[in-house]
Amino acid sequence: MIGLDKVGFIEKAKPICGPNDAICRPLAISPCTSDIHTVWEHALGDRHNLILGHEACAEVVEVGSMVKDFKPGDKVIIPAITPDWQAVESQAGFSMHSNGMLNGWKFSNVKDGVFAEFFHVNEADGNLAHLPKEINVENAVMLSDMVPTGFHGANLAEVEYGDIVVVIGIGPVGLMAVAGAVLRGASRVFAVGSRQICQDVAKFYGATDIINYRDGDIVAQVKEAMGGKPVDKVIIAGGDNDTFAQAVNMIKPGGIISNVNYLGSGEFINIPRVGWGLGMGHIRIVGGLMPGGRKNMEFLARLMKYGRLDVSPMLTHKFNKFEDLESALLLMKNKPKDLIKPVVNLS
Ligand code: NDP
Ligand code: ZN
Numbered sequence: 219m220i221g222l223d224k225v226g227f228i229e230k231a232k233p234i235c236g237p238n239d240a241i242c243r244p245l246a247i248s249p250c251t252s253d254i255h256t257v258w259e260h261a262l263g264d265r266h267n268l269i270l271g272h273e274a275c276a277e278v279v280e281v282g283s284m285v286k287d288f289k290p291g292d293k294v295i296i297p298a299i300t301p302d303w304q305a306v307e308s309q310a311g312f313s314m315h316s317n318g319m320l321n322g323w324k325f326s327n328v329k330d331g332v333f334a335e336f337f338h339v340n341e342a343d344g345n346l347a348h349l350p351k352e353i354n355v356e357n358a359v360m361l362s363d364m365v366p367t368g369f370h371g372a373n374l375a376e377v378e379y380g381d382i383v384v385v386i387g388i389g390p391v392g393l394m395a396v397a398g399a400v401l402r403g404a405s406r407v408f409a410v411g412s413r414q415i416c417q418d419v420a421k422f423y424g425a426t427d428i429i430n431y432r433d434g435d436i437v438a439q440v441k442e443a444m445g446g447k448p449v450d451k452v453i454i455a456g457g458d459n460d461t462f463a464q465a466v467n468m469i470k471p472g473g474i475i476s477n478v479n480y481l482g483s484g485e486f487i488n489i490p491r492v493g494w495g496l497g498m499g500h501i502r503i504v505g506g507l508m509p510g511g512r513k514n515m516e517f518l519a520r521l522m523k524y525g526r527l528d529v530s531p532m533l534t535h536k537f538n539k540f541e542d543l544e545s546a547l548l549l550m551k552n553k554p555k556d557l558i559k560p561v562v563n564l565s
Contacts, residue, residue: 219257219268219326225547228267233330233338237284240342242276242296245565246355247332249273249547250298250363251389255482258551262327270547271333272298272325275349275358278342285342293349295519296332298363299323299510300345314507322510333543347515350523356536356561357522360390360529364559365518367478367508368394371453372402374476374504379403382449384440384468385425387456388416390532390559391478393423395453397527400424408449410436411456413555419531431457437467448473454505459484462503466493469501477505535560 220226235241253270255261278292288294301313301322314322324340325331339345349358368391377383383404385395388411396409400423408427409420417428429439440449448470454461454477465475466489481487494501521527534557537546546560 219265219270221266222260222264223258225257225270225544227544230267230269230330230334232336235280235282235338236340237282238341238343239282240278240285240288240339240346241280241336242274242294242339243279243336244274244276244332244334245293246275246359246561246563247271247273247543248359248362248559248561249543249550251391251550252480253326253547254551255480256326259482261480261482268326269330269332269334269337270326271331272323273359273362273364274332274337275355275362276332276337278346279336281342287343288346288348293355294346295349295358295361295515296339296346297366297508297510297515298325299508300325300340301510303341303344303511313511314509320507323507335540344512345510347512347519350519352523353519355565356533356563357529358519359561360532360559361515361518361522363508364390364394364532365527365529366514367391368396368455369398369518370506370508371395371455371476371478372398374478374506375399375451375453375474377402377404377451380405381451382406382444383451383453384408384410384449384465385420385453385455386410386436386461386465387454387479388420388425389456392453392455393419393532393558395455395478396420396425397423399451399453401521401526404451408440408443415534415556415558419558422531437464440468452476454479459487462487463490463493466490466501466503471495472500473502475501475503477503478508532558533561534558537562538564540564
């Protein structure tokens with residue numbers, strides 16, 4: 219990111235490895251919709267000559283003197299969120315906010331990201347995970363951000379056996395929310411999106427009902443399919459700030475609305491007074507940055523290793539040169555009809 223609305227390639231010095239850290243060389247990388255919010259929606263404010271990217275599978279090239287479990291040559295998965303594990307927020311269970319709101323999100327936010335020949339990972343023992351040999355580098359990249367974010371949406375919504383769940387937005391994040399909700403035991407899953415390819419892949423992950431927001435009010439469409447009854451949980455993984463009002467208006471008293479969408483613009487979120495039970499409906503709304511760190515990566519990787527989760531249907535566009543990264547990023551910006559997620563394989 220050269221500046222607002224402007225991307226390109228620049229030369230920077232190779233990052234320096236601290237005693238607890240690692241320097242990595244990417245084997246596969248993928249742009250995220252969040253990179254688009256950052257550059258073209260100006261969601262984080264101005265950034266100059268910031269290296270973008272936070273989704274990578276990589277090879278370790280250097281480790282600090284205190285690093286115990288990783289060595290040069292190891293293949294690793296790197297979470298998009300790399301917390302400071304000694305922070306009190308981490309000890310309280312909110313490592314993604316270690317040392318400040320959203321501060322576990324370092325790559326392509328407060329420090330250079332992974333779209334580089336070499337990148338730096340803080341606290342390597344806590345923030346890297348070994349890549350199981352059963353997972354190829356392209357699929358592994360989905361473990362950086364798409365899998366943990368979508369699954370975090372399902373976790374935050376506390377999806378239980380039998381729950382009827384609506385997932386608003388079925389880009390790669392929402393698709394992983396569908397997969398996560400199904401793995402947690404959801405019975406009926408409504409997937410809200412307009413593009414055919416996303417709808418098809420949502421069904422692959424277990425969506426039972428497809429709602430196209432371009433066909434009219436999604437609350438009315440869900441209510442009609444539900445015979446007027448409310449749903450148990452809503453996971454928001456796309457759309458604009460109105461999705462919160464829609465979620466409130468389709469959920470039961472005591473239901474949980476979870477949001478993992480990055481709200482890149484607007485000042486306020488409106489919550490409908492009546493739908494929210496005049497403030498007394500016990501409808502919880504919770505939004506969260508994905509959890510980072512090694513343990514989460516290792517556990518999610520097991521789902522892929524043992525065949526419970528196949529991310530390959532999401533990888534619609536594949537590239538194999540570093541220079542292709544710009545095209546891949548622009549695909550994420552323009553979201554052509556046949557795109558779910560691009561990946562650049564450098565291995
Ligand atoms: P996509 O842009 O690929 O997907 C967005 C989805 O929302 C699409 O299915 C789109 O439909 C749908 N949508 C668009 N407008 C509406 C609307 N008005 N009503 C309902 N649905 C709508 O995004 P990603 O899946 O890549 O990412 C989703 C969000 O998650 C982004 O904001 C991203 O920045 C954020 N994110 C958050 C993270 C976290 O830690 N919380 C981490 C990573 C990403 P269609 O295209 O079919 O028309
Ligand atoms: Zn992201």
